């Protein structure tokens with residue numbers, strides 16, 4: 430095999446696959462390789478078991494400002510158009526109802542005001558009062574004794590929206606289309622990159638754990654949680670730490686909720702408030718979650734303390750990043766949230782504690798209807814900027830301008846994959862002196 434490529438993408442999750450496709454379909458780059466350490470693509474954060482399977486366009490995500498919603502909507506729309514154009518309806522992309530609910534007077538006022546502001550961004554966004562919600566999502570209103578719950582509830586959302594996405598199926602589709610667009614391209618699985626070294630001519634040598642070698646003129650690292658350790662091994666991103674936050678889910682029977690139900694974010698809390706999402710890959714199940722538990726792991730394993738990362742502990746100890754995490758605990762609301770989330774993971778008592786939060790969405794929920802979704806969920810690699818000593822909640826990019834770029838893509842990284850692919854493609858063609866048919870990229874995805 431000829432081991433020389435123009436571009437090597439490390440990481441075959443949704444981010445790597447979306448850029449693999451964009452480079453292959455819309456540029457004149459000759460030879461691209463996608464390198465993945467697992468035996469198949471999209472088996473970590475982009476797996477259908479790992480995430481909430483939502484195209485986060487900002488309409489119901491109450492933790493997004495209007496400014497952030499406008500930005501993510503552009504990427505979300507591209508993703509939706511891609512899936513619809515490729516005929517992936519009910520394979521990768523699913524249509525359902527979606528609501529952001531406010532419970533109690535304070536939250537109802539918040540949703541009412543938010544609805545007015547967000548209606549200007551989202552065409553056809555609808556407001557629902559308690560009676561209207563009862564008709565379309567009755568379990569939100571029904572209390573334990575069958576009467577309507579006492580608190581007022583309002584919602585903002587859509588009766589129908591292409592908002593469910595199986596990012597694992599989509600990743601495979603991107604990869605397949607990339608090979609179709611350019612048969613010179615390659616996908617190599619079971620290739621765990623352990624070393625990246627610059628060659629004398631400015632290109633790079635990539636070595637795997639079994640000493641296979643690939644050479645490439647440009648390397649794009651989309652290795653999820655491992656992007657930062659790989660960057661630091663190459664001498665970049667030394668001012669960044671990582672706070673890995675694992676998210677798990679609980680299941681309730683699919684008959685309970687008809688669509689997605691999102692709740693109001695406590696602005697003090699760094700992670701999205703609890704939501705309900707009908708599982709599009711496992712019929713008859715609806716997920717509640719994700720929870721948020723900090724642990725020194727870069728990827729999840731079957732066991733609570735499996736896969737602990739010594740690389741990460743070393744990075745964070747050296748930088749004092751752990752202190753940034755500990756400082757968050759000084760706030761009593763954050764402290765209580767963190768400890769509750771740890772408790773959610775515990776056998777037997779976990780679901781007894783979780784049900785109290787879940788009843789905000791489904792007041793009549795019974796303990797026997799709730800099961801811990803074993804093997805579901807993943808780690809969100811939240812970046813800590815050590816110069817500002819702050820937790821960065823979005824994505825982070827390290828551009829070296831030397832033909833080597835690293836992406837860290839926590840939520841909504843899957844939704845933003847084509848937006849990120851566009852940015853990376855612009856950078857890569859400039860570096861390699863190639864061209865990007867951006868007009869066709871835009872016209873195909875609208």
Ligand SMILES: Cc1cc2nc3c(=O)[nH]c(=O)nc-3n(C[C@H](O)[C@H](O)[C@H](O)COP(=O)(O)OP(=O)(O)OC[C@H]3O[C@@H](n4cnc5c(N)ncnc54)[C@H](O)[C@@H]3O)c2cc1C
Nearest residue numbers: 440442443444466474475480481483622653676842843844
């Ligand atoms: C609980 C949870 C819920 C979420 N819900 C949503 C949601 O509803 N909507 C949304 O948009 N986003 C959601 N996200 C975020 C979303 O899952 C991620 O942003 C997205 O999957 C990141 O994709 P990625 O390709 O960058 O990373 P990954 O999917 O993790 O892919 C990285 C790949 O790199 C490979 N890799 C790592 N190291 C190496 C190496 N050394 N050599 C070769 N390969 C390597 C890995 O095996 C993996 O396949 C959620 C995340 C979590 C954890």
